[in-house]
Amino acid sequence: MQLSFDNITSDTIHLFEKNNIHVSVLRLDKIHPVISGNKWFKLQYYINEAKEQYKKIVTFGGAYSNHIVATAATCKMNGMSCEGIIRGQKSPVLSQTLIQAKEYGMRLHFISREEYSEKKIPPKFQTDEYYLINEGGYGEKGAMGAMEILNYYKEDFTHCCCAVGTGTMMAGLTRALSSRQKVIGISVLKNNYDLDKNVQSLLSDEPKEWQIIHDYHFGGYAKYKPGLIEFMNEFYRRTQIPSDFVYTGKLFFAISDLIENNFFPAGSKLLLIHSGGLQGNSSLAKGTLIY
Numbered sequence: 001m002q003l004s005f006d007n008i009t010s011d012t013i014h015l016f017e018k019n020n021i022h023v024s025v026l027r028l029d030k031i032h033p034v035i036s037g038n039k040w041f042k043l044q045y046y047i048n049e050a051k052e053q054y055k056k057i058v059t060f061g062g063a064y065s066n067h068i069v070a071t072a073a074t075c076k077m078n079g080m081s082c083e084g085i086i087r088g089q090k091s092p093v094l095s096q097t098l099i100q101a102k103e104y105g106m107r108l109h110f111i112s113r114e115e116y117s118e119k120k121i122p123p124k125f126q127t128d129e130y131y132l133i134n135e136g137g138y139g140e141k142g143a144m145g146a147m148e149i150l151n152y153y154k155e156d157f158t159h160c161c162c163a164v165g166t167g168t169m170m171a172g173l174t175r176a177l178s179s180r181q182k183v184i185g186i187s188v189l190k191n192n193y194d195l196d197k198n199v200q201s202l203l204s205d206e207p208k209e210w211q212i213i214h215d216y217h218f219g220g221y222a223k224y225k226p227g228l229i230e231f232m233n234e235f236y237r238r239t240q241i242p243s244d245f246v247y248t249g250k251l252f253f254a255i256s257d258l259i260e261n262n263f264f265p266a267g268s269k270l271l272l273i274h275s276g277g278l279q280g281n282s283s284l285a286k287g288t289l290i291y
């Protein structure tokens with residue numbers, strides 16, 4: 001299945017109408033069932049450069065990484081070889097994410113969490129034959145690609161809101177905005193205050209308004225509590241917009257709570273970026289979500 005950018009919509013939602021605040025969701029999840037959301041935007045410049053250099057892709061990710069499976073699918077689509085360096089020892093039963101990545105042709109290589117945290121690349125990949133893409137597409141080319149996301153939304157807005165993992169998309173969005181607009185990032189990692197530094201490193205000295213909020217991680221990356229699942233189900237009932245518990249569910253919950261607590265000025269126009277990642281819900285027990 002090919003990428004379909006014509007499928008992108010901006011859906012106005014009427015759940016958060018306190019203080020005359022207007023909320024729209026940019027539905028990047030409709031681009032492709034696997035390479036959905038922000039994934040292609042962050043990958044495109046890396047993939048193009050690797051193709052020009054006739055290199056094989058090698059990248060990093062965890063057992064439930066959207067980036068891993070999206071990279072595998074993108075490489076298959078482009079007829080490229082790819083390797084995935086996976087955090088942690090190999091489990092007797094692979095996650096659905098890794099099973100799918102293997103089906104797309106990615107070869108998996110498991111390393112310890114300690115080696116992974118230090119981004120130790122196995123020696124066999126330290127040759128000119130391979131092209132390295134950082135976890136989540138983090139880097140200058142990833143941010144450049146993420147800048148193009150806002151080409152698909154033509155209305156005015158005061159705040160652009162997104163979930164934050166590596167900070168790559170947030171940096172790209174911030175670079176694309178005018179000085180009168182602000183980016184609000186919702187961190188999905190617990191106490192990862194290095195995110196602020198990571199975003200700043202991808203920005204120029206030009207003054208831009210942005211802020212990362214660290215209060216809605218629900219216990220950490222890929223962690224959740226019953227209240228989050230309840231919110232996601234109710235959000236879907238009322239909007240028909242699916243979310244995932246790793247990223248977008250936390251984003252939508254956070255924005256709802258922030259509006260309720262008067263974080264945004266009255267009359268604000270919010271653009272929420274639906275960054276895809278719905279495949280992450282495959283790790284939940286059947287029936288947990290209503291979609």
